[in-house]
Amino acid sequence: MCLPAFAAGAERVRVTTNLGAFVIELQRDRAPLTVENFLGYVRAGHYTNTLFHRVIAGFVIQGGGVGVDLKPKPVLKPIPNEAGNGLKNLRGTVGLARAAGPHTGDAQFFVNVADNSDLDPLPTRWGYAVFGRVVEGMEVIDRISVSPTGAMGPFKSDAPLQAVVIQKVELLAEAPAATPAAPPPAVTPPAGETTPATPPTEPAKDAGAAPPKP
Numbered sequence: 001m002c003l004p005a006f007a008a009g010a011e012r013v014r015v016t017t018n019l020g021a022f023v024i025e026l027q028r029d030r031a032p033l034t035v036e037n038f039l040g041y042v043r044a045g046h047y048t049n050t051l052f053h054r055v056i057a058g059f060v061i062q063g064g065g066v067g068v069d070l071k072p073k074p075v076l077k078p079i080p081n082e083a084g085n086g087l088k089n090l091r092g093t094v095g096l097a098r099a100a101g102p103h104t105g106d107a108q109f110f111v112n113v114a115d116n117s118d119l120d121p122l123p124t125r126w127g128y129a130v131f132g133r134v135v136e137g138m139e140v141i142d143r144i145s146v147s148p149t150g151a152m153g154p155f156k157s158d159a160p161l162q163a164v165v166i167q168k169v170e171l172l173a174e175a176p177a178a179t180p181a182a183p184p185p186a187v188t189p190p191a192g193e194t195t196p197a198t199p200p201t202e203p204a205k206d207a208g209a210a211p212p213k214p
Contacts, residue, residue: 011035012135012172013042017052018165019144022137023172024094030085031131034096034105037079038131041107042169046073052144052164053155058114061144062097063166065108070153075106083127089119092141094132102126113145 011026028035041047041064050073052063067073081102089095089112097108111134112119121127134141144164152159 010173011039013039013169014172015047015169016167017140017144018163018167020137020140022134022140024132025135026132027087027130030087031082031129033079034082034129034131037076037106038096038109039171040076042171045168046075046107047166047169050166052160052166053152054110054158055145055147055149055160055164056113056158057145059116060110060112061141061164062108062110063164065097065106068163068165070155073107078104078106081105081126082129082131083121085129087130089116089128089130091115092134092138093130094134095119095128095130098128105129111141113141 011028012023013026014021014023026035026038047064049068050064051066051068051070052061053066053070054060054062065073065075078098079096081098082096083102087093091112091114093112095110095112096105097110098105110128119128144160147160147162147164149158149160151157152161
C-alpha cells in the first residue's frame, strides 16, 4: 500500500533496511524545525547501521538512535515539540520519538503502522510531532512490524529478535530554496501543567521508559 503521490517540490528520503526500502515525503511546511533536524542527521550519516529497536505490531516501528552494537548513538540537543502543526498520527505517517518530557525529541523517529490518535495532542497533553509520511514501500513497514520480538540487550521487550538494520538514509530531492512558513502554534497544556499524562501507547525513546503493549 502507498499513500498519495509526491507533492510537487517536496523533500524525500529513502530509508534502506535489510528487509527492504521505503520512501518518506517530508512536510517542512508543517514541521520546519523537525524536518531540518531530521535532515541534519541524514546528511551526517547518523542513521547508517542503526536499528529499528522497538517494534509493536498494530502500533509503531521506532528506530534511528541505537547502533547495531545495541548502544545509543551520540545525538544533538533536543528540539521544540511541533505536535501542534495539524498533522495527525495516521497509518503511514512518520513522527519524532521522545521521552516523557514534551521537548525531548532528537534523532529517533517512528512510523505509525495504524491510526494512533492517542499520540495526537490535546489541550490537556502534548502529542508527538508528525513530520512526514511514507509514500512508497509501506509493505516494508508492515513486514518490519510483524517481526518476532522480545528482550534483547538493554531492551526488556519489543526488540526484534533478528536485527532490523537501517543500512542508510539518503536524500532523494531537495526542496526549492524558500523562506519556510511559520509553523502553527503548538498545543500548550493548561497553566501549571508542564508534563501531560502519558498515553498507554507512547513511543518513548528510552528502553527503561517504554510502556507495556496496548
